[in-house]
Amino acid sequence: MMNWIAAALLIAGCFFYIAGTVGLLRLPDGFSRLHALTKADNLGLGFLVLGLILLAPDWLYALKLVLIWLLVVISGASGAHLIAKRALQDQREEI
Template sequence: MNVADPLNWTAIVLMGTGAFFFVAGSVGLLRLPDRFSRLHALTKADNVGLGFIILALMLIAPDPFHAVKLALIWLLVVFAGATGAHLIAKRALRNDGEDSR
């Protein structure tokens, strides 16, 4: 890996941006008042953060095959996160919206 390569610096900036979104989602999980707000903050921030990290890894991937695999991983995680968030929210609504910590 060449340190002077602008592509590597772009990848580093994208990874830092992704890490920022992961931290923001974790802070939202800990600080927001109810289950639905925490769920929203966590799923949105984590999906965006993972998107930035995957984009950074795609820039430094050795060939297009690896980049396509990374994109497919990101899509699977987005669909799994949306499905999990839907199931958690549906279960929370069945409990009359009670937020038991």
């Protein structure tokens, strides 16, 4: 039963990664693309980590996965903030 739940979580994570990629390709402006990509990737990675935690042989592996997820979430949010801030500065300079 645990393997089925883990598989469902892994599939959900892959779905959100694909949704983020589609948002990156189809949304009209850079801010919408950035928002879709960061939100979908963070949620997708969360589902992947949850699925892998259920399959982890030891609690130490689960702790490492959570630490990796937290670092990716923090760095993704920081990177998105810096990209958006720079884009806003470029828009003000054009006016």
